[in-house]
Amino acid sequence: xxxxxxxxxxxxxxxxxxxxxxxxxxxxxxxxxxxxxxxxxxxxxxxxxxxxxxxxxxxxxxxxxxxxxxxxxxxxxxxxxxxxxxxxxxxxxxxxxxxxxxxxxxxxxxxxxxxxxxxxxxxxxxxxxxxxxxxxxxxxxxxxxxxxxxxxxxxxxxxxxxxxxxxxxxxxxxxxxxxxxxxxxxxxxxxxxxxxxxxxxxxxxxxxxxxxxxxxxxxxxxxxxxxxxxxxxxxxxxxxxxxxxxxxxxxxxxxxxxxxxxxxxxxxxxxxxxxxxxxxxxxxxxxxxxxxxxxxxxxxxxxxxxxxxxxxxxxxxxxxxxxxxxxxxxxxxxxxxxxxxxxxxxxxxxxxxxxxxxxxxxxxxx
Ligand SMILES: *Cc1c(COP(=O)(O)O)cnc(C)c1O
Numbered sequence: 001x002x003x004x005x006x007x008x009x010x011x012x013x014x015x016x017x018x019x020x021x022x023x024x025x026x027x028x029x030x031x032x033x034x035x036x037x038x039x040x041x042x043x044x045x046x047x048x049x050x051x052x053x054x055x056x057x058x059x060x061x062x063x064x065x066x067x068x069x070x071x072x073x074x075x076x077x078x079x080x081x082x083x084x085x086x087x088x089x090x091x092x093x094x095x096x097x098x099x100x101x102x103x104x105x106x107x108x109x110x111x112x113x114x115x116x117x118x119x120x121x122x123x124x125x126x127x128x129x130x131x132x133x134x135x136x137x138x139x140x141x142x143x144x145x146x147x148x149x150x151x152x153x154x155x156x157x158x159x160x161x162x163x164x165x166x167x168x169x170x171x172x173x174x175x176x177x178x179x180x181x182x183x184x185x186x187x188x189x190x191x192x193x194x195x196x197x198x199x200x201x202x203x204x205x206x207x208x209x210x211x212x213x214x215x216x217x218x219x220x221x222x223x224x225x226x227x228x229x230x231x232x233x234x235x236x237x238x239x240x241x242x243x244x245x246x247x248x249x250x251x252x253x254x255x256x257x258x259x260x261x262x263x264x265x266x267x268x269x270x271x272x273x274x275x276x277x278x279x280x281x282x283x284x285x286x287x288x289x290x291x292x293x294x295x296x297x298x299x300x301x302x303x304x305x306x307x308x309x310x311x312x313x314x315x316x317x318x319x320x321x322x323x324x325x326x327x328x329x330x331x332x333x334x335x336x337x338x339x340x341x342x343x344x345x346x347x348x349x350x351x352x353x354x355x356x357x358x359x360x361x362x363x364x365x366x
Contacts (some may be wrong), residue, residue, distance in 0.1 A: 004345050004354045006306040009185055011349035012250070013192070016242055023238040035214070035231055042237035043197070045244055046181075049164075050173025052199045054206035057232025058213050061160045061182020064196035065093030067230060068178045069128060071198075071208040072154045074099050078127040083113045084314060084334035086132045090158050091315045093180075094130070102126070103316060105333040109274045111135060111287065111341075115143035119151075128154045133162035133172055135310070136188065136254075136284035137275065141167050141175045156180060163189040164251045166280035173199045183240055188254070188284050189247050191236040250348035254283040257346050257355050261286055264359040269366040270296070271340075285310055289340040290366065297342055299365035305358050308343045 013020060027038060039057050047055035058064050074080060076098035082090050084103035094101040104121050107114040113131040129148050131139035139157070148155045155176035159165075163181065165172045173179050183195035200206050211218050216227025258281075262272055271289035275281060287310065290296045297307050314334040316326045329335075344358055 064180035
């Protein structure tokens, strides 16, 4: 029995070996090792890809979220609406501004922020709504943007898992006031190390971000504000330029695998992801649910199928947020999802045979 890896991180880079080797030589010989032409070229190409005016490269996805909130003037005493079932980075970015993450439960059908629950969580301190396009599926942005407009709030999207996803036929990246991206190696568009970016149509936010990421400086040795060192590395930018050209084809391969899973696992006792008609997900993860998840994961492991859990402990139950003192039952949907979700192998280099092995294993194991 062959092992099906959860995600083959080497294969995309072996496929592009010649192009990636050329990138290294080009950056080495350019004489630019901080910001400069590769970073600017990637920013322009990714902005074009997203159909948005500005892209500002930063060091990682957490910084993209954090600095975008700073660029929106979020600070001490402010509140930001976040999903109760996201990766902890979404919350940490808010906390790093001195602001308070205010969790709102997801729609359990889509795992994304439930717009109908947002208004009950708003207070006079609320400044931003921060939906996450979890697992590569867009959150329901139109009602979220309408609530924000009604209450004079900003919308920052966490698109770390959604490169290329479409909401109502338009690519994620230009709907809200700003959109934060991670290019962590395992994402749909991943660097060979840490990298991130913010896209926005707002000239002021883009301008502030360029200053905040670079020591608060626009002109060398002139510091307007106390900024950060969070610059996109030019070598990573050059690698991302190569991989961006393959993103759509690789996402299409994920869509094929997801279609196979949805078809072949339709009647076998596991709960499958639901896709609203306005959503074109890019399947960063293919997440099923089962009430006896741990047993299912064990049986799949015995059948050679690697799986992961995204995420086993919701942020409000992490020790990092213990001081907040939320009661155990505060966010029951997040708790239930954390106990039931299981991510099956998916990725552009998962072969048809491997996908069939996953299907057979789930059908035998549920
Ligand atoms: C990966 C991820 C981040 C953080 O990205 P880093 O580049 O690892 O800092 C933020 N939010 C979500 C939803 C993520 O999946």
